[in-house]
Amino acid sequence: MTDQLETAQHPERLKRVVIEPLTRVEGHGKVTLLLDDANHIKQARLHIVEFRGFEKFVQGRPYWELPVLVQRLCGICPVSHHLVAAKATDMLVGATQITPAAEKIRRLMHYGQTLQSHALHFFHLCSPDLLFGFDDEVRHRNIIGVIEDHPEIAKQGVLLRKYGQEVIRVTAGKRVHGTGAIPGGVNKSISTDERDYLLKDIDQIIAWSQGSVELIKRIFSDQFDYHMAFATIDSNMMSMIRNDGAFEIYHGGLRAKDPNGQTIFDHVDCNTYEQYLREGVKSWSYMKFPFIHSLGSENGWYRVGPLARVNNCDFFTTPLAEQARKAFRDAGQGRPVQASLAYHWARLIELLHCAEAIKDLLFDDDLLSDDLLVKGDMQARGIGVLEAPRGTLIHDYRINADGLVEKANLIVSTTNNNQAMNESIRQVANHYLDGKQLTEPLLNQIEVAIRAYDPCLSCATHALGKMPLEVQLLNSEGELVDRLQKRADGAIGIPADRENSG
Amino acid sequence: MSENKAFTLDAKPIEFQDGDTIMDAALRAGAYIPHLCHNPEFEPHGSCRVCVVGVNGRRVSACTQPATEGLEVENNSEAIKQERRALLQMLFVEGNHVCPGCEKSGACQLQAVAYYVGMLDPHFTHFFPRRLVDASHAEVAIDFNRCILCELCVRASCDVDKKNVFSISGRGIGSHLVINSPSGKLGDSDFSVNDKAAQVCPVGAILHKHTGYDRPIGERLYDRQPISVVGDVAEHEGKDHG
Numbered sequence: 001m002t003d004q005l006e007t008a009q010h011p012e013r014l015k016r017v018v019i020e021p022l023t024r025v026e027g028h029g030k031v032t033l034l035l036d037d038a039n040h041i042k043q044a045r046l047h048i049v050e051f052r053g054f055e056k057f058v059q060g061r062p063y064w065e066l067p068v069l070v071q072r073l074c075g076i077c078p079v080s081h082h083l084v085a086a087k088a089t090d091m092l093v094g095a096t097q098i099t100p101a102a103e104k105i106r107r108l109m110h111y112g113q114t115l116q117s118h119a120l121h122f123f124h125l126c127s128p129d130l131l132f133g134f135d136d137e138v139r140h141r142n143i144i145g146v147i148e149d150h151p152e153i154a155k156q157g158v159l160l161r162k163y164g165q166e167v168i169r170v171t172a173g174k175r176v177h178g179t180g181a182i183p184g185g186v187n188k189s190i191s192t193d194e195r196d197y198l199l200k201d202i203d204q205i206i207a208w209s210q211g212s213v214e215l216i217k218r219i220f221s222d223q224f225d226y227h228m229a230f231a232t233i234d235s236n237m238m239s240m241i242r243n244d245g246a247f248e249i250y251h252g253g254l255r256a257k258d259p260n261g262q263t264i265f266d267h268v269d270c271n272t273y274e275q276y277l278r279e280g281v282k283s284w285s286y287m288k289f290p291f292i293h294s295l296g297s298e299n300g301w302y303r304v305g306p307l308a309r310v311n312n313c314d315f316f317t318t319p320l321a322e323q324a325r326k327a328f329r330d331a332g333q334g335r336p337v338q339a340s341l342a343y344h345w346a347r348l349i350e351l352l353h354c355a356e357a358i359k360d361l362l363f364d365d366d367l368l369s370d371d372l373l374v375k376g377d378m379q380a381r382g383i384g385v386l387e388a389p390r391g392t393l394i395h396d397y398r399i400n401a402d403g404l405v406e407k408a409n410l411i412v413s414t415t416n417n418n419q420a421m422n423e424s425i426r427q428v429a430n431h432y433l434d435g436k437q438l439t440e441p442l443l444n445q446i447e448v449a450i451r452a453y454d455p456c457l458s459c460a461t462h463a464l465g466k467m468p469l470e471v472q473l474l475n476s477e478g479e480l481v482d483r484l485q486k487r488a489d490g491a492i493g494i495p496a497d498r499e500n501s502g
Numbered sequence: 503m504s505e506n507k508a509f510t511l512d513a514k515p516i517e518f519q520d521g522d523t524i525m526d527a528a529l530r531a532g533a534y535i536p537h538l539c540h541n542p543e544f545e546p547h548g549s550c551r552v553c554v555v556g557v558n559g560r561r562v563s564a565c566t567q568p569a570t571e572g573l574e575v576e577n578n579s580e581a582i583k584q585e586r587r588a589l590l591q592m593l594f595v596e597g598n599h600v601c602p603g604c605e606k607s608g609a610c611q612l613q614a615v616a617y618y619v620g621m622l623d624p625h626f627t628h629f630f631p632r633r634l635v636d637a638s639h640a641e642v643a644i645d646f647n648r649c650i651l652c653e654l655c656v657r658a659s660c661d662v663d664k665k666n667v668f669s670i671s672g673r674g675i676g677s678h679l680v681i682n683s684p685s686g687k688l689g690d691s692d693f694s695v696n697d698k699a700a701q702v703c704p705v706g707a708i709l710h711k712h713t714g715y716d717r718p719i720g721e722r723l724y725d726r727q728p729i730s731v732v733g734d735v736a737e738h739e740g741k742d743h744g
Contacts, residue, residue, distance in 0.1 A: 060634060060635060061635065062635060062637060062643055062645075062709075062711070062714070064605070064712060064713075064714040064715070065603060065605065065714060067715075068603055068605070068714075068715055069603040072602060072603060172719075173718050173719025173720055174719055177602065178719060179715045179719055180718065182714070182715050182716060183712075187715060187716050187717065187718045188718035188721075373716075375712075402637035402638055402643075402689075403637050403643075403711060403712070404635060404637050
């Protein structure tokens with residue numbers, strides 16, 4: 001365990017290294033490391049430096065705005081917030097069962113966005129680390145390097161993402177921030193022209209998705225022991241599950257397993273999430289720390305997202321993804337796969353499943369139906385839960401008799417992984433950085449650990465490794481000893497003001 | 503011989519009848535002059551000033567200026583468009599017009615006129631006024647954040663519905679829409695969803711409850727053609743709420 005690295009006893013005597021901002025992740029965050037004079041790491045923390053406040057400013061707004069308003073949390077997977085808010089508002093309008101057409105159109109939208117989000121993360125943000133190595137030269141370790149050295153892989157990444165965005169456009173009206181899902185259903189069906197348009201390329205998309213699974217398997221196998229050990233932590237895992245145990249990302253119950261794969265809870269009604277989950281706060285982070293209530297905050301933290309979902313499910317309903325899952329499962333040798341880098345592997349298995357599921361849905365004539373909306377008796381509280389690309393997402397709203405929001409609680413996917421990401425960077429700090437002179441490639445290992453989780457820190461920016469970064473080295477007296485800067489053009493050097501000062 | 507009277511709008515002849523304003527004659531001739539507070543069903547108001555045109559070197563509002571023989575009216579010049587953009591920018595920052603989340607986006611006259619005149623950003627500093635939503639009525643909600651004080655609801659409620667549900671209170675920058683009921687809430691007034699006042703709002707201030715976003719992107723009022731072709735929101739109200 002690395003708990004002792006959360007809070008150093010005498011930070012005033014330690015030097016501080018800051019990685020800020022983190023690059024090639026969604027949103028803004030930073031990592032602080034406190035080291036003693038022998039470069040032994042005494043404290044490692046992932047900080048989320050932005051505050052969103054959506055829970056506050058939706059108060060007083062009409063409930064039917066929620067799916068459109070709240071999706072603005074995110075520019076990468078807004079469909080997750082759009083759909084989960086729609087599910088919550090289904091409850092508010094008393095739509096206990098939406099029509100088959102509405103559910104399938106929403107599912108199609110969700111598969112499309114999961115596909116595009118996963119493609120973006122793997123190909124654009126993480127493939128440079130995995131293809132070139134964590135210590136590759138920084139000016140080469142980015143998507144442009146991938147385009148130059150592996151043009152076919154880069155092209156597939158771009159076109160996979162484009163396809164997912166097109167699925168979203170067809171179902172929601174726009175590629176980003178559409179309006180398809182409304183309380184009680186959806187506002188449009190799929191035309192035959194739209195269906196044929198999506199069917200045209202789906203076999204190629206499945207083939208490329210299958211190729212991406214093979215690629216990550218090959219990368220993983222090349223240094224199997226290293227990849228299984230890097231940033232690896234034992235954790236509980238939570239995800240949604242279908243009634244029969246199948247992989248599920250739109251609607252089902254919650255399943256949690258401990259590090260050995262033993263069930264903590266299973267098929268839990270999502271509407272009762274409060275009985276099973278709690279949120280803790282720490283003075284040094286704006287992000288909460290959720291945990292499984294029955295296990296307490298010390299042992300109850302868990303991981304969500306692709307790693308948890310693929311580990312937790314009993315099977316995939318689509319053949320190619322199921323075949324890939326079995327190979328993944330075997331890597332765990334009887335236990336859930338705990339390697340943080342296996343997130344990438346699991347993510348691409350999900351990418352493949354989404355592509356297969358899109359094809360299956362496109363042959364379903366319910367998509368063409370105009371039976372799109374149901375309404376019932378208004379309710380005062382609506383809870384929506386689904387699996388966003390990054391993990392379990394919960395929206396919980398209470399409205400007054402006029403239909404205006406009184407209270408909102410959003411537990412977003414990345415929040416669930418907060419403790420786990422901190423544990424992973426501490427593991428990396430302990431095993432790979434401790435006692436060494438810090439260099440950019442070494443610090444990148446911290447970022448590699450965080451990137452594996454595909455965190456959406458503020459749901460807004462794409463950095464692509466080009467954002468400026470400055471590392472300061474302070475001695476035990478807090479005095480600046482050295483500084484190193486990565487400029488916006490990727491060049492590493494001495495800060496200009498230091499050069500000028502001689 | 504009155505039917506042959508004409509003025510020019512951007513050098514094109516526009517015929518008019520006695521009693522016409524420049525706006526009346528232009529609309530009848532199919533020539534679009536951007537406007538928000540004007541609705542041919544009601545007396546001209548001249549408050550939004552978006553229909554500003556140049557007449558013989560002066561700036562006047564087309565909806566109130568009587569048409570007269572031989573006028574040379576400047577409508578689509580860059581100078582006039584620039585003034586309209588500034589007026590719209592002020593309207594946008596005075597309220598809270600958050601188009602990305604608004605259910606009227608794509609079917610909002612304020613947004614459509616802003617697009618028409620080429621407004622690309624609000625330019626001025628936002629006021630961010632603190633205003634509430636009144637959803638006390640069973641079928642209609644009022645979002646005061648989006649009210650542009652066009653007074654169309656005031657006029658409709660007074661002139662057509664004979665109810666006087668709405669009024670403007672305060673002066674200058676403090677002007678705001680008020681409800682004529684004991685509590686000041688719409689739910690306590692005798693307002694009805696079938697009132698004319700419920701059909702005339704050019705923006706997202708008076709809303710039919712529970713129906714937002716029911717019209718998909720691509721099928722909303724101004725998704726396919728500009729307002730100069732589609733016409734005002736009020737012309738389509740009642741046919742749909744999209």
